[in-house]
Amino acid sequence: MSVIVVGGGLAGLSAAHTLLERGANVLLLDKQGFMGGNSTKATSGINGAGTQTQQEAGIPDNVKIFFDDTKKSARELARDDLIRVLTGRSGDAVNWLQDKFALDLSKVSRLGGHSQPRTHRGGAQFPGMVITYAQMERLEDLSVSNPERVKILKKARVTKLVKEGEAVVGVEYHHNGKTETVYGPVILATGGYAADFTEDSLLKKYRPELWDLPTTNGDHCTGDGHKMAMAVGGSGIDLEKVQVHPTGLVDPKEPEAKVKFLAAEALRGVGGLLLDNTGARFVDELQHRDYVTGKMWENKKFPIRLVLNGSASKEIEWHCKHYCGRGLMKRFESGDALAKEMGLAPAVLKKTFEEYNAVVRSKKDPFGKKFFSGEWKYDDIFNVAIMTPVLHYTMGGLEIDAESRVIDTKGKPIAGLFAAGEVAGGVHGANRLGGSSLLGCVVFGRVSGDSAASYLLQQSSAALAKAGGRLGAISGQLGTGSSATDKKSEKEAAKVAAPAPPPSGKKEYTLADVAKHNTKEDVWVVVNGEVLDVTSFLPDHPGGEKAILLYAGRDATEEFNMLHDKKVIQRYAADSVIGTLKE
Template identity: 35%
Template sequence: MLVGAALALQVAAVWGAAPRTSGAGNALADLHTALGVTCASCHGTAKVAAVDDSERSINVTCVGCHGNLDAMAAQARAGSHVNPHKSHLGDINCTVCHMGHVQSKAYCTNCHAFAMKIPAGDPVPQKPAPKAAKKAAVKQRVERADVVVIGAGAAGMTAAITAHDAGARVILIEKQPITGGNSMLAAGGMNAAGTRFQKAKGIADSVELMYQDTMKGGGNIGDPALVRVLAKESAGSVDWLTSLGADISDVGRMGGASVNRTHRPKGGAAVGAHIAGVLKKNAVQRRIDIRLNSKVVKLIEDNKGRITGVQVEGKHSGLYTIKAKAVVLTAGGFSANADKVAFYRPEYKGMTTSNQPGATGDGMDLGAKAGGELKDMKEIQIHPTVAAGSRILITEAVRGNGAILVNHEGKRFVNELTTRDKASAAILAQTGKSAYLVFDEGIRKSLKQIDGYFHLELVKEGATIQELAAAINVPATVLEATVASYNAAFDGKSDPDFKRPDIPRPIRTARYYAIEVKPGVHYTMGGLKINADGQVLAASGTPMAGLFAAGEVTGGVHGNNRLGGNSISETITFGRIAGASAAKLVKGGAKK
């Protein structure tokens, strides 16, 4: 009976198919019941159904009946434009989207405007909660670990792996139902100087040049000590990632860089999902304790102000405490927190963001409440090229590989490889406060991730420049002249109009393409103040005992403007440093 019911449900659950309902309710549990699947099939026969916060046991049952994500992806209806079971999010739990007793929702729609149908996607009427019987007070459970890492993006997974490999027992806490954070969305690449991959391509670079570029790009207000660490350790971080199985052997250029130093997978694929997948695989192989749907609500201090653990609120388990010898904050920035963005920068109120929904600044708040100093909080970056009408970031690597920016009059108006703040300001000064990225088939083939923009239907195209001009409603003769002038600059190896420092390709190969872009809130340069060992600093300037931080939760590395490619570089380098410092403290080292 259950086998037949499971097969029937499997067919019904294929994305876009119309599921059968019993009429008894709208929840996924009701659909299962209508097919003869009992509560015990998912929850077992125990009197009290226990579900872990990461929902691993439930997902094992889901996969047992329906197959894994690859199996479900293979069943997608012919002609489906978007396959939700095959995405850049990687191997995620079924329960990220499919909820048993409340309304199901496609996680993709947090960022994308896909018209996705999902079984049990209609609102579920909520029954009045029964009056709770008086219960005896239950003692809150207490666990122990050497190191607790808060936030499972690239910085957090890097810190966790590093601390684990140094001999520490690590618990990695993530409030979202998936790992990866904003790192999962990183597109352009990872900046590093003096790497083996640069040397193999004959690219002359140095730690000093990367330091100077980063300081200049950030308005010379970045912390020089932290920027030097970023540059000095960048090649080592590339080697470390490569040793874990990452491919970042392709090298390109992004805005503000003097030479090609942006490392990414071969063919120019997006770096973030690749690195996040490699880090997660390594964390799982090491059996690091990763807890999803778990939010740290408080840092625990002893009577001397030393951080000695965390209080966690699990989705199913409720409040509990983890005592630890060291805590590492890697919970990211706050670009998805519209209220916090508007508080610090009122002029950005109502602006879209390119960030995933978990980027709300919780880690900064935790550190600040414990006494950590915040710095540069008003330094919020808007990225110049977010696809108009969406939250989809168009990677800076498109411009780095040769695309140009033109306005609604069909003219170039800025050096496409200038820093993000200047490019954003230039776009906002144009008609409609938007512009078009224009490129050709040659540029498309040079960067694999451009194919994704076609998949998302963000691209207009034409067989000729004239046809493209008609598609985006700009004067054809002007656009033709603009492209011809740019091609002449390529031929002459000089851009007299806008002084673009690098023109790697002309725009001559049909077909021709354009994506309308607008600036959007992208990155928060401010955060908790740290030193070169990743220790969080109090307002007095002294390190807070037992507390470390890395990644976008910190401030000081990027000044008032982050260069493209420096985010992943920061998360890996300072994630390694914070993880190593935390493990050293656990093992009796000096960093307290």
């Protein structure tokens, strides 16, 4: 029997890897054609207190300080038991990612609401993508080298939890036009509901006034796990707590687009300023997300721009290059050029910078800002983007305990049912701190994996005792307990080769040929000299259709290589390669 993990984002992947470490078998069901979910979009990093990176940088952070910051952010809805788990296991979570998956998390920054720099990322790509892909690729390698231990089904939509008596014993799911039932303990890692625009929308039911806002979420975030669990007696908690992020990037070409790309909180963490349409500051840029959003609405002077000066741009250069490449950010070579873009006299912008510099020197900000990244020059380069509040994260969800067990409406754990990631409510209270979404996925993914593996062993032992068999023989059969074979399997997984390249002899195309295929119904792109027909891949792309359509009929090599390892195409989209680019 396997533990069934529903959802292939970071929470589900972390749960799966933990289950394997504990000797359990895994069946992962993901309703998308490409795993990763919203985890791949996280742009700022993962929080951790007391990590090796912090120690090397001389940052005096610890679990107690992180706990206090999180509890303050959570306010009246703080769940001390869950916050203790989140913050207490944060350092270990970061170390686990670095040690097990060889990830670079060597940079650390301070985001809004944090009293210490503790949000970790590497030197290049979006941390959510890097962290999630590392786990995803490792698990897929294991599914090839050890199919008896790991099975992954994509485009498998779970529609129902199977319950016998008081326990959840499996799931019903649709796959390849068939309805199947599989049995085992269940971990729900299905994400949130901040894109739940369905007929039975949780968003519309609990926060109808936010219904018309744009969202940063993929269309898979429709609260499936919440609805299934509550249908079998699971308790929902804080479902009205939906986080509206202040900095969604507005595409000047599509200002009314429903789905928006998120501006990394790290852009403000490195010193970016928020300026209204008069060129003035109006808020402490490092305050909690809900506070900054509230001030944007209160100020009412749109458009609001996020402005990075030269030093801030250099600190987070990769992000700026990526946003500029997607047409979501614009670079200006001088203060005069920026003032002209904003429709302001140069003297107005100069005054704003001079007033801010006085604040930096005095450390007395009328908006309450306490942490600064140096003074500003008018004669500088600037990277600038237009911001708007966006639906981002749902703090509410299924009620869980400190062991990630889903709680029923009577206040008791539902046997055989666990939850991790955004589907689990109560972890962040009334407001989530930046950098804690990836952390919540990893920490509670690991907790749920521990708990589900323990539950499976207990159930197996009980069934064995009832049948009068021998525990040692059967537990070995079930894969419970770490063994030399398990360790060998992990090592072999790293040796699994990527899928074979497409057959040689593919047709050659010119850029002019490719340029003819530039619509949503027929889209080709060029990547590293290969021509891809990605029309059928559009719905499965974790970054959304727009990320591909931006390069429809064009060479997307530079943007692709900024975000991906070259082996990604052969691993996940080999069928899309239709030929090579003719010189």
